[in-house]
Amino acid sequence: MSARPPADFIERVGEECVWTVAGKSAMAGTYTGRDAILDFFRRTQELTDGTYAVELNWELDDGDRQVTYYRARGSRPDGRTLDIDQALVSRLDAEGRWAEVRALPYDQEVFDAFWS
Amino acid sequence: MIEERLAEEHRNAALMRRLFDAFGRRDGAALAGMFSHDVVWRVGGDTPMSGEYRGWRDVVVFLRGTTRETDGTYRSSLVWALGGDGRAAAVYRARGTRHGRELDIDQLLLCDIQGDRIVTATAIPFDADAFTRFWS
Numbered sequence: 639m640s641a642r643p644p645a646d647f648i649e650r651v652g653e654e655c656v657w658t659v660a661g662k663s664a665m666a667g668t669y670t671g672r673d674a675i676l677d678f679f680r681r682t683q684e685l686t687d688g689t690y691a692v693e694l695n696w697e698l699d700d701g702d703r704q705v706t707y708y709r710a711r712g713s714r715p716d717g718r719t720l721d722i723d724q725a726l727v728s729r730l731d732a733e734g735r736w737a738e739v740r741a742l743p744y745d746q747e748v749f750d751a752f753w754s
Numbered sequence: 755m756i757e758e759r760l761a762e763e764h765r766n767a768a769l770m771r772r773l774f775d776a777f778g779r780r781d782g783a784a785l786a787g788m789f790s791h792d793v794v795w796r797v798g799g800d801t802p803m804s805g806e807y808r809g810w811r812d813v814v815v816f817l818r819g820t821t822r823e824t825d826g827t828y829r830s831s832l833v834w835a836l837g838g839d840g841r842a843a844a845v846y847r848a849r850g851t852r853h854g855r856e857l858d859i860d861q862l863l864l865c866d867i868q869g870d871r872i873v874t875a876t877a878i879p880f881d882a883d884a885f886t887r888f889w890s
Contacts, residue, residue, distance in 0.1 A: 660882060698836040698843050705836055705843035707864050725862055725878055727845060742862060744798045746882030 651675050652735035659741045663753035685753070686712040695723070704728040704736075710743075712752070720752040764837030766867050770844040773872070774832035780821065786810050790871040797877050801889035813875075823889075824850040833860065840867055848879075850888070857888040 651657075657669040657678065665682070669675045682690045690712035697706045706726040713719045723744040731737040743749035763771075769788065776784040789810040797804045797816075803823075807816040820828045828850035835844040844863045851857070860880040865872045879885035 660880065662883075696838070696841050698838045698841055700836055703834060703836065705862070705864070707843070723876065725864060727862055727880075740880060742878045742880060743882075744796075744876065744878055746798070747800060 647679060648676060650736050652731045652733070652737050654731075655736045655739065657736070657739045657741065661743070661746050661750045661753075663750040665753040666750075682712070685714060687715055689713045690720075692724075699728075699730065701734070702730055704730055714752065718752050720748070722748050724749075763835075764842075765870070766840075766842035766865075767835040767837030769867065769870060769872070770835035770837065770842050770863070770865070771832060774830060774844065774846060777817070777830050782814050782818070785817065786814055788870070788872055789813055790868060790873045793872055793874070795875045795877070799879070799882055799886055799889075801886050803889045820850070824852045827851045828857075830861070841865065842867055852888055855888050857884065859884050861885075 651672050653672050655670075655672060655675055657675045659666045659669070659678075665678070669678045690710070693709045693711070695707040695709060697704065699705070704726070706728065708724055708726075709721070710724045711719075711721045725742045725744075726736075727740045727742065728736050729738040773785070773788055776788070791810060792808065793810050793813055795807040795813045795816060797807075803816070803819070807813045828848070830846045830848050833845045833847055835842060842865045844865075846861055846863065847858070848861050849856075849858045862878045862880070864876040864878070866874040
């Protein structure tokens, strides 16, 4: 199963979701609310000329908490490339959508270098 | 309802619980029994602890190193775990002191499992900067 955000992730973002991106890059920070998060998704596409994509490795949840493990790939117009494992640690809302998400790259330095 | 939750717990989530129990007891023999012979344990970042440890002996040596490097103060305690067929994930709190520096952060462990044994484990800190400062 593969997904290219935002297409497959959009419907999973709850209205009140809080999405936190770790690190020091221009993308790092806390995005609050569905609109802000979808803007963030759009920015990942803009900065990569639409090349940013994720491929799901696996996902587990118990209806309340969820861990999503995936490969993130993309390239920037200046030649920088990204090809790393990442994970989302999430709390789900009553509809099973993301209420709180913490995005964690396996290699923070590579992530920061790509997105800075 | 703790009993209900435990009763419903996937066997691989239970494996995570046993893994962190063994960490807490510093029970190397129990740990070795939870790893496949050729287990790979991956630690991200650019610290002396980062890298890929291959085989259960090297993994146990690495895990002992977290104790040695912290004068026995390093502790990892399970916060919650999820299990599924061939997979498990655990969020845990890592604490310790080292050369006057303190670590107190959540970390994520992602595991592939065959039978009742871990074949790959990938550790990702929630706060990579704090992790790097502590272990460098």
